[in-house]
Amino acid sequence: MNPHLQDLQPxxxxxLAALKAGTTPPAHLRxxxxxxxxxxxxxxxxxxQAMINAIGGLSVYPTTKGLPELRQAIAGWLQRRFKLTEGSLDAERHIxxxxxxxxxxxxxxxxCIDSSQPEPLVLSPNPFYQIYEGAxxxxxxxxxxxNCxxxxxxxxxxxxxxxxxxQRCQLLFLxxxxxxxxxxxxxxxxxxxLELADQYDFVIASDECYSEIYFDEQQPPMGLLEACAKLGRHDYSRCAVFHSLSKRSNLPxxxxxxxxxxxxxxxxxxxxxxxxxxxMPVQVQQASIAAWDDEQxxxxxxxLYRRKFDAVLDILGDVMTxxxxxxxxxxxxxxxxxxxxAFARDLFNEQHVTVLPGRYLSREADGIPGAGHVRMALVATLEECVEAAQRIRRFVESRL
Known part of the structure; x- marks a missing residue:
């Protein structure tokens, strides 16, 4: 077996499942x-509907490069969303x-990694998405x-x-x-x-899968390709961006x-x-075209997310940092x-609400930057998020 499998952490x-083991949350609370x-x-x-219409694609082997129509839809979305110069993004070469x-x-x-080089490094934010570490x-x-x-x-x-x-960095995750x-x-x-990548010869991989969930319609988050365009780097040298329909379009x-x-x-x-x-299966490609082509x-x-943040912060803002x-x-x-x-375990045990301890998203690096935090994903319905926030408030106030 690959000896590096032993390096992977849970x-x-x-x-989280191990932390919750043995707890008995109140049955009357969903x-x-x-x-x-x-x-x-x-x-x-x-x-x-687009996926249903493309069901005949099951009889066709998809190509790794994907349908030209899908790559064109993605190129069009990138140009619109990140204000890229017309023609600077080639669906045939860049996507x-x-x-x-x-x-x-x-x-x-x-x-990307050349493991024949001495002690190659992959740099990552901390806390982080654990795929970066395993990769x-x-x-x-x-x-x-x-540390962040x-x-x-x-x-x-x-x-x-x-x-x-x-000097040892070969890949930087953003x-x-x-x-x-x-x-x-x-x-x-x-x-x-970008300056550092040119100086030290490494690749930048920018994970931007949350880029379409923001609060001010006039100020969407900047992406790496947009920054390249603003800086006159129209060949996107050393850069790769990663986007998904999971968060943007509720299609995990x-x-x-x-x-x-x-x-x-x-x-x-x-x-x-x-x-x-x-x-990618052909019917998934056809469904993806429909998603990338629509902004409504x-x-x-x-x-929906704005409403949930407003409601939850109104409930928790004066009892938590x-x-x-x-x-x-x-x-x-x-x-x-x-x-x-302890916060996550006791909250689940007493209020039947699950949050993720921040230390589980961090590693020791002059401290554990996620320690003392919890991550709350406001992905449930507005009603459920409000109810969860009310329970969390009661839990926090019970300890004051």
């Missing part, structure tokens, strides 16, 4: 899960469909964590990283808006990492997304994926006393 939800970022809003009807960002983020690291280990590299705390507005301080670390913090990178952040079960960026990177990644055997359902989705994130659908409150595991 997934956060495995740890369970409300705020622990997993699985959207619960209705899937768009036109996407479901690949993927079966959700999770598999693509993992696979991209396998394609690094199984590619023969080691993860190096960049309230003191740095949950955005890594790239200038604090020693030169010897950058997550903007951040999971779990909701922090959004600014143009100056992107400019700095569709397993549909894309990777886009540097044409040379896409050519190499396509070669890897051809052997990987990960072509996305705007309605954002409005919590604030509205820049974007995304997570709250990242601090817990009184700092014991996030």
């Amino acid at each position: 997934y956060p939800f495995e740890r 369970h409300i899960a705020l622990s997993i970022g699985e959207p619960k809003h209705a899937a768009p009807a036109m996407v479901e 690949l469909p993927v079966n959700g960002t999770r598999e693509a983020l993992f696979a991209f690291a396998q394609a 690094a280990f199984l590619a023969g590299a080691k993860p190096y964590f960049l 705390t309230a003191e740095n507005q949950y955005r890594p301080d790239y200038d604090a990283i020693p030169a010897e670390i950058w 997550c903007t808006p951040g999971n779990p913090t909701g922090a959004v990178m600014k143009l100056e952040d992107f400019a700095r990492v 079960g569709l397993r549909s997304g894309f990777v886009a960026g540097d044409a040379e990177l896409m050519t190499a990644f396509l070669r890897y994926r051809t052997y990987h055997g990960c072509a 359902h996305v705007e309605q989705n954002r409005d 919590v604030s509205r994130p820049d974007a995304g659908f997570y709250l990242w409150p601090q817990v009184a006393g700092g014991d996030d595991e």
Whole structure:
């Protein structure tokens, strides 16, 4: 077996299940899960219909590169959403469909890392999406964590990283808006990492799957390709962005997304994926075209999240240290006393509400930046989110 399998740590939800084992929540309270970022809003009807209409695609082998119509739909969406120069994004050269960002983020690291080099590193925010860590280990590299705390507005301080670390870096993961913090990178952040990538010769993988959940319609979060365009970097050199329909369109079960960026990177990644055997089914591609071509359902989705954040923060704002994130659908409150595991366990035991301890999303790196926080995913209905917030408030007040 691959010896690096031994490096993989238990997934956060495995740890959460162990934490809750032996508890007996009150049976008269329905369970409300705020622990997993699985959207619960209705899937768009036109996407479901597009899949039904394409059911004949079951008799056809899909190509790894995907339908030209899908890549064109993605290119059009990227140009509209991120204000890219007309013609700067070639659907033939710059875009690949993927079966959700999770598999693509993992696979991209396998394609990018040169494990023959001495002690290669994959840099990642901390707290983080655990796929980044697993991808690094199984590619023969080691993860190096960049702490994101309230003191740095949950955005890594790239200038604090020693030169010897950058010299070993082969891949830098960005997550903007951040999971779990909701922090959004600014143009100056992107400019700095691009400068560092050129200086030290590494690739930037920007996980942007939460980019379409934000609060101000006039100020959508910036993405890496948009930053490239603003900086005159129209070849997107060293850059790859990852987007998904899971959060944007409430389609986590569709397993549909894309990777886009540097044409040379896409050519190499396509070669890897051809052997990987990960072509997207044709009917999923047709459904994805319908989703990427429509913005009305996305705007309605954002409005639902705004209402939930308004209601929940109104209930919890004066009993917890919590604030509205820049974007995304997570709250990242601090817990009184700092014991996030005890908070999550006791909250479930007493109020039948599940949240995720922040330490489960972090690693030790001059401290555990997630410790003392819990992650709350406001993915349930407005009614359930309000009820959960009321129970959490009662739980917190019982300990004052």
